[in-house]
Amino acid sequence: MNRGTIGFGIVGCGMISSWHADAILKIQGARLIGITDVNEKAVADFANKYHVKAFSSIDELLKNDEVNVVCICTPSGLHAPLAIKAASAGKHVIVEKPMAINRNEAEEVVRACETNGVKLAVISQLRFTDAVSKLKNAVDKGMLGRLVSGDIYMKYHRSQEYYDKGGWRGTWKMDGGGALLNQGIHGVDLLQYIMGPVKSVFAYTRTLTRKIEVEDTAAAVLEFRSGALGVIQATTSTYPGSPRKLEICGDRGTIALEEDNIVNWVIEGQESLNREITVRTTSSAFMDPKSISIEGHVRQIGDMVNAIQLDRRPLVDEYEGKKTVEIIMAIYESSKSGKQVEIGI
Ligand SMILES: NC(=O)c1ccc[n+]([C@@H]2O[C@H](COP(=O)([O-])OP(=O)(O)OC[C@H]3O[C@@H](n4cnc5c(N)ncnc54)[C@H](O)[C@@H]3O)[C@@H](O)[C@H]2O)c1
Numbered sequence: 001m002n003r004g005t006i007g008f009g010i011v012g013c014g015m016i017s018s019w020h021a022d023a024i025l026k027i028q029g030a031r032l033i034g035i036t037d038v039n040e041k042a043v044a045d046f047a048n049k050y051h052v053k054a055f056s057s058i059d060e061l062l063k064n065d066e067v068n069v070v071c072i073c074t075p076s077g078l079h080a081p082l083a084i085k086a087a088s089a090g091k092h093v094i095v096e097k098p099m100a101i102n103r104n105e106a107e108e109v110v111r112a113c114e115t116n117g118v119k120l121a122v123i124s125q126l127r128f129t130d131a132v133s134k135l136k137n138a139v140d141k142g143m144l145g146r147l148v149s150g151d152i153y154m155k156y157h158r159s160q161e162y163y164d165k166g167g168w169r170g171t172w173k174m175d176g177g178g179a180l181l182n183q184g185i186h187g188v189d190l191l192q193y194i195m196g197p198v199k200s201v202f203a204y205t206r207t208l209t210r211k212i213e214v215e216d217t218a219a220a221v222l223e224f225r226s227g228a229l230g231v232i233q234a235t236t237s238t239y240p241g242s243p244r245k246l247e248i249c250g251d252r253g254t255i256a257l258e259e260d261n262i263v264n265w266v267i268e269g270q271e272s273l274n275r276e277i278t279v280r281t282t283s284s285a286f287m288d289p290k291s292i293s294i295e296g297h298v299r300q301i302g303d304m305v306n307a308i309q310l311d312r313r314p315l316v317d318e319y320e321g322k323k324t325v326e327i328i329m330a331i332y333e334s335s336k337s338g339k340q341v342e343i344g345i
Contacts, residue, residue, distance in 0.1 A: 006305050009067035009091075010035040011058055011082055012074035013042040014166070015290065016096055020071045021050050023297040030305050033066045058082065062089040069094060069304065075166070076182070077174035080105035083120065087112040093120040094304055097185050099321030101176025103329050106322040113318050121304045121314040122321030124189045125296025128303070129260040132190060135248060138255060139194050143267055145252025147228040150195035152187035154179075154234045156286045157241030163212050170212025178214030180205065180328050184234030189316070189324045190246055191232065197225045198327050200342045205335040209237040220331045232331070241286040259286075260293075 008024050010017050013035055024032045034053030037043045047054035055061040061070070062085070070086040072079055072095040080100035083093045093113070099122040100106040113120045126132060138144060156179065168174035175182055192198060203220035210216045217235040224230060247256040253267035266272045284291045300316070307314040330341040 005029055005031050006308055007031050007033040007066040007068045008071060008094075009033050009055070009061045009064065009069070010046075010071045010073055011037070011061065011086075012072065012078075013037040013039065013046040014073065017046065017071075017073040019292070019294055019297045020073055020094070020301065021046075022294055023301045024071075025050075026294075026298050027302045027305055029309065030301065033064060034061060036061045058085065062086060062091060068092060068308070071301075072096060075168040075174040076176050077101055077168070077171075080109050083109050084112040087116045087118045087120065090116060090118065092118045092304070092308060094123065094301060095120065095321070096123045097189075097321075098122075098176060098181050098325055098328070099318065100325055101181065103326060106325040110318045110322055119304065119307055119314055120318040120321070121300065121307070122316050122318070122324075123297065123300060124186065124316045124320070124324075125292070125300050126186050126190055126260075127193055127316060128296050128299035131257050131260050131262045132194075134262065135246075135255050135257060136194055138253075138267075139248060139250075143253055144248065144250030144255065145268070147195060147224070147226055147248070147250045149228055149247070149249045150191050150222075150224065150230040151245075151247050152184075152191050152230075152232050152234075153242070153245040154184045154187045154286070155238045155242045156183050156234075156236045157239055158183070158210075158216075158236035158289065160210055162289065163210055170210065170214055172213050175214055177328060177332065178207070178210075178212060178218075179216050179234045179236045180218045180232075180331060181214075183236060184218065184232065185324055185328060187234065187244060187246065188232060188327055189320070191222075191230060192323055192327060193320075194248055195224050195226070195228060195230060197323070198230075198330075198343050199223045199225045200340050201327065201330045201334050202340045203232075203331040203334040205332060208235075215332075215335075218331060218335070220334070222327075243284075243286055
């Protein structure tokens with residue numbers, strides 16, 4: 001058991017890197033050692049702000065013995081190659097979502113972690129909210145009875161300027177997908193976490209309003225291995241965007257979340273909790289990508305620190321990251337072929 005300080009290095013100093021750096025600063029037993037980016041000015045500014053080392057390249061960062069965990073915060077198309085590189089250097093990895101932009105790369109990441117005996121966490125911060133923990137606990141205890149449906153609605157707004165900035169967003173090569181693989185992935189991960197494995201999908205994806213290569217709108221119908229059915233709606237083209245909604249229904253109860261709030265909790269034979277529900281809007285990420293709370297990153301990076309110290313798996317490991325990539329790739333395949341796509345076990 002290692003109870004010493006865990007050193008972190010960050011690759012990619014763009015928007016989301018501050019969530020990682022600020023989260024690391026808040027976690028007991030974690031220390032930010034340094035950062036790197038292909039943009040020298042971004043590295044210098046970041047290093048000055050956080051008083052950490054400015055590494056000239058990822059190779060330099062990986063050579064540093066104080067760095068135990070590498071946070072990958074680059075455009076999505078680089079996640080898998082950089083995760084494999086970090087794992088091959090013997091470092092634990094925290095990779096922003098998506099873990100990879102196709103099935104083969106997801107498989108290669110899993111193999112690299114297995115071969116090198118390192119831990120990997122895929123950022124999926126919504127799993128760490130109190131509302132999701134309560135929902136998951138209720139479902140796992142069978143409080144909703146037999147699961148009937150699991151639906152996620154992520155009707156977001158992302159402007160054309162959002163896609164044009166940075167040059168990588170909305171491209172197949174570096175974003176790997178659009179409304180689903182970039183934004184909707186959070187909801188897809190929650191669905192499979194709570195409802196269990198997906199058996200098959202039938203889907204439509206379209207590019208309706210934005211000048212991008214990838215989809216800005218997707219609608220999918222799912223069958224879970226349990227026999228329950230589900231719906232995924234993901235878009236970045238609506239105005240002004242609506243709060244994320246997740247609804248899980250069984251033959252004995254229904255629980256619904258809006259953003260990070262429980263907005264409906266009714267279980268047969270029990271007094272409804274709805275009178276006690278007070279809705280606090282904690283996030284408006286559906287309209288503004290910068291409005292995500294830091295708490296999820298603090299909890300998830302804290303989970304990784306604890307996983308290393310206790311030598312256990314982090315909650316969202318490489319196998320979990322791969323499942324979500326597989327569901328989204330099946331959705332793309334179904335839209336392309338016009339056919340239902342089965343997902344292998
Ligand atoms: N968890 C979340 O809620 C959340 C929110 C936003 C973004 N993200 C994810 O974070 C990732 C980054 O998004 P962003 O909005 O910060 O992007 P960004 O464009 O603001 O930043 C990306 C950074 O990576 C750097 N970079 C590019 N190639 C590099 C390389 N080869 N080596 C090192 N650095 C390199 C760029 O110079 C840039 O500074 C994306 O994959 C995105 O999906 C996750």
